[in-house]
Amino acid sequence: MTQPDAAPPRDRRNPSLGDMVRSVVVLGVLAGLVVAFTAFLRDDPPKPASDVDYRQIATEASEGVDYPLLAPADVPDGWRANAARLDPGDPPSWHLGMVTADDDYVGLEQAEASVGSMVKKYARGARSDGTASLGGETWSVRVADDETTFVRRDSDVTVLVTGDAPRDEMEGYVESLEPA
Secondary structure, eight states, X not given: OOOOOOOOOOOTTSOOHHHHHHHHHHHHHHHHHHHHHHHXXXXXXOOOOOOOOHHHHHHHHGGGSSSOOEEESOOOTTOEEEEEEEEOSSXXXXXXXXXXXXXXXXXXXXXXXXXXXXXXHHSTTOEEEEEEEETTEEEEEEEETTEEEEEEEETTEEEEEEEXXXXXXXXXHHHTEEEO
């Protein structure tokens, strides 16, 4: 009597298609678990720049220059300072960055530098848009795309305020500037 053809014996050198599919599925599940575990342990994304006490920093920084540093007397609700520093250099320069309640940016730059060099550095490409009388001072106004820049020279010091906040908010900010 003859026996029907029997399946060849299975061994590790000759796995069936089902064995290969199961192996790939198991490896895929393990890889997915590793990715999920790694994502769970990953650090949170960096937080936005934290608020700074610009008045205190301005008071301390004013000791490093021969002219009064400017800062707003007060800012509207929802505005916050996210940067305030006296950058060393020749000449040293005062920087104060603000974020408005609508997440627009307003930056104040002050240094013993020419108007041209300050405009070139902080308001590149801005074109003249007349003048504005703000806070008892005459400011040159420059515009570029969605940014407005106010700049004036006082003795040897140039003050530049630039940002993408609405112009009326920026004018209010400029008017609020006073020696720190």
